[in-house]
Each structure stands twice: as C-alpha cells, then as structure tokens.
Amino acid sequence: MDGNTALSLRLRSLLLGPGPHGDVRTVVEWFGAMQAQDLNSGLWSLGVRTGLTLPEVVAATEERHVVRTWPMRGTVHFIPSADAHWMLDLTGVRQLTGVARRWEYLGLDEKIANRSMELLTEALTSAGGRLTRSACVAALTGGGIDVGGQRGYHLLWYASQRGLTAIAPNDGAEQTFVLLDDWVPARFTPSSREEGLAIYAKRYFRSHGPAPVKDFAGWTGLGMRDARLGIAAADLVAVDVDGVEMWADQAVLDAGPVTGQWALPGFDEYMLGYKDRSLMASVEQLAKVIPGGNGVFQSTLVDDGRVVATWKRTVGKRAVTVTVLPHVPVRLEDFESALEGYAAYLGLPLIVKNP
Structure with a gap:
C-alpha cells in the first residue's frame, strides 16, 4: 500500500474513526498506554475518543481501572491499572539503569531512596492511601529528607518507578499520589517475559499500525x-x-481506512506514538508543531491524517476561544464539528479566531 492508505488506516487504529469507541477504561486498554505527561492533553485525548465531557472523563479516572505512572521512556502515561506492575518491571525498569549517576548529581543514595519509600508508605497508609504531592513532599521533609532542588521530584518519581506509588487524579489543581497496590482492583501478570513483549506488540500495532518496528521500539524504549x-x-x-515493512492488526486492516477532521491535543498518541512522523507532517510543519525542537508539542488540526494547522485555546468563564494558526490554506468551516466537539467537552460556547 502507499503512504496515504497507511495513514488513513492509522486513523482507524488510533480510534479516530467514527465513534465513540467505548469508555475510558476500554480506550486505555486498547492502546495499552496513552501519553499523559501533560494532564490536560491526556484528558482531551480520552475525550475526543470517548465523546465524554471533561467531568465525565475525570470521574472515570477515579474508578481505578486506569492509572498514571512512568511505564516507559521515563514519561507519564495512562495505563490499565491491572498492568502497571508488569509494565514497570518490563520497560519502566530501563529508566533505573542510570539512577546512580542521577543520585550522585542530586546528592542521594540508596539509603535515602529506601528511607523515602518507607516514609511515603507510612504517610499514605495513615492518610487512607492518598495524598497530594505537597503532602508527600512534607512527609519526606518531616522524616529528615532534604527535598531541595529536584530531589523531592526525583524521590517521588523513584517510588513510582519502583511500583510503590502512582499518580491519581488531581485534588483541585494539585497532583495526588496513591499506593499502587491499593489502587489496583485486580493485578495481571504475564506468564513470561516473552508474553509481556507480545502483549506490548499487539497493543501497539493494533492502536498505531501500520507502523515499522523502529517506531514500536521507540514507543516502548525496548531494544530492537x-x-x-x-x-x-x-x-x-x-x-x-x-517499500518499508510495517506491521498492523488484521482487524484494523479489514475495517478499512478512515477520513475526517480532528482537533487534537499536542501530546496525543497521533504524534507521540511514532519516531517517524513524516506521514503526518512535513519537516517544515513539524518545526511549527514542535517549535525549537524543545519537546513541547502544539495542538494540531488534522485533515485526513495530515497536519494542516496548530491551535491554541484560552478557557474563560463564559467561552473557550480557539486561535487557529494554519500551515496551509484551511477552511475553518471544515473543522467546525471538531472544534465544537472540544467546546462541548469543556461545556462552554466556542469562539474561533484566525489571526
């Protein structure tokens, strides 16, 4: 097949075809892991695929079937709670290989790291299993741990990377942490490492395919x-x-291509799920999506799989204002439904600006 056909099939895999595609739990399980380093982007990634409003998506993340943690690449994702332990053991652990060097830079060591985990366990248990980030840091400070600089963040990350804690939904605007074992309703463990690798591959290619093996390796952080x-x-x-070998799920191939227009967050699997993004955008367009190559992805307007514009939003009390920055000539009326969907997700009227 040609690149355009592959791209239209990717839209099917990415659950951007006619929907909605089930609830939050179903969507996260389909992907296996969904980028959620930026929480607002992660929530809209779920909203655009489920058709749920922001309060409904947040409520679903409280049901404990999904959780945010660092399962791979040192980046926060939404993953099925039941899979958190084995994913951390298989791919998350790769981030611990350089921890000694990081400890040396921060003035930490294994004794301090283990003591911090003890303090977090005690504090979370006493609080019923959940605390805000600031309360977790206070517990470390109260136990004599220096949390200055990046030490506090690193110790919270380390506890989650070791499978002790995980990130729960916010308390207002503040991040919260839970004991992972308390959050998980039912824990799944693959029978072998090979089964875990197969599960990763199946989930990645059914939710991102057609894609080459190097993109799968890049997504998971696994070696080739x-x-x-x-x-x-x-x-x-x-x-x-x-001429490039790619892999896909047969059910997606049978379902056929997808066309349409979407208003996607910057940190969406549509862009973050691939190392090679040439099917979705030109080099010039990617420079606008990731200005300065600083790793901060702008939200995109996507037409039949191709990026045609970036967009910014300002959320007010009475409306959400969207400013569209076209890369190519764009008919805003073609994106009316997509942008109205975002406004409905927020429960606000929409104002669109085109500078």
Whole structure:
C-alpha cells in the first residue's frame, strides 16, 4: 500500500474513526498506554475518543481501572491499572539503569531512596492511601529528607518507578499520589517475559499500525531485539508501505481506512506514538508543531491524517476561544464539528479566531 492508505488506516487504529469507541477504561486498554505527561492533553485525548465531557472523563479516572505512572521512556502515561506492575518491571525498569549517576548529581543514595519509600508508605497508609504531592513532599521533609532542588521530584518519581506509588487524579489543581497496590482492583501478570513483549506488540500495532518496528521500539524504549521478539509472538500482519515493512492488526486492516477532521491535543498518541512522523507532517510543519525542537508539542488540526494547522485555546468563564494558526490554506468551516466537539467537552460556547 502507499503512504496515504497507511495513514488513513492509522486513523482507524488510533480510534479516530467514527465513534465513540467505548469508555475510558476500554480506550486505555486498547492502546495499552496513552501519553499523559501533560494532564490536560491526556484528558482531551480520552475525550475526543470517548465523546465524554471533561467531568465525565475525570470521574472515570477515579474508578481505578486506569492509572498514571512512568511505564516507559521515563514519561507519564495512562495505563490499565491491572498492568502497571508488569509494565514497570518490563520497560519502566530501563529508566533505573542510570539512577546512580542521577543520585550522585542530586546528592542521594540508596539509603535515602529506601528511607523515602518507607516514609511515603507510612504517610499514605495513615492518610487512607492518598495524598497530594505537597503532602508527600512534607512527609519526606518531616522524616529528615532534604527535598531541595529536584530531589523531592526525583524521590517521588523513584517510588513510582519502583511500583510503590502512582499518580491519581488531581485534588483541585494539585497532583495526588496513591499506593499502587491499593489502587489496583485486580493485578495481571504475564506468564513470561516473552508474553509481556507480545502483549506490548499487539497493543501497539493494533492502536498505531501500520507502523515499522523502529517506531514500536521507540514507543516502548525496548531494544530492537526485544521489539522483534514481541512482534514475532503477537498475532500481527506485515504490510509493505512504499517499500518499508510495517506491521498492523488484521482487524484494523479489514475495517478499512478512515477520513475526517480532528482537533487534537499536542501530546496525543497521533504524534507521540511514532519516531517517524513524516506521514503526518512535513519537516517544515513539524518545526511549527514542535517549535525549537524543545519537546513541547502544539495542538494540531488534522485533515485526513495530515497536519494542516496548530491551535491554541484560552478557557474563560463564559467561552473557550480557539486561535487557529494554519500551515496551509484551511477552511475553518471544515473543522467546525471538531472544534465544537472540544467546546462541548469543556461545556462552554466556542469562539474561533484566525489571526
């Protein structure tokens, strides 16, 4: 197949076709992991696929079927709560390989890290299993731990990377943490490392395919050998896309291509799920989506899979104002439904500006 066909099939995989596609739990389980470093972006990624409003999405994240943590690449994702432990053990652990060097820079050591985990366990248990980030930091300080500089953040990250804690929904504007074992309603453990790799591969390619193996390796942080082992053990189909071998889920191929227009957050799997983004945007467009190459992705307007504009929003008490910054000539009326969907998600009237 050609690149345009592959891109339209990706939209199907990414659950951007006719929907909605189930509830929050169903969508997160389909992907296996959804980018959520930026919480507002992560919530809209769920909203655009489920058709739920922001309060409904937040309420669903309180049901404990999904959780935010650092399962791979040192980046926060929404993942199924039941899978948190084995995902941390398989791919999250890779982030711990350089922790000694980080400890040296921060003035930490294994004794301090273990003591911080003890203090967090005691504080969270006493509080019923959930505390705000500031309360967690206060517990460390109260136990004699210096949290100056980046030490406090690192110790909270370390506890989650070790599977002790995880990020729960915000308390107002503040992040909260929970004991992971308390949050998980039912824990799943693959029978072997090979099964875990196969689960990763199946979920990635059914939610991102067609895609090459290097994109799967980049998404998980796995080495190429493990990435290929996962593909070999999963029920996937190889496809040729303009001479490049890619992999996809047969059910997605059978369902066929998708077309349409979407208003997506910057930190969405549509962009973050791939190392090679050439099917979605030109080099010049990517420079506008990621200005300065600083890792901060702008929200995008997507037409039949291709980026055509970025957009910014200002949320007021009476309306949400969206400013569209086109990369190519854009008919704003074509995106009326997509932008109205975002406004409905917020429960506000929409004002669109085109500078």
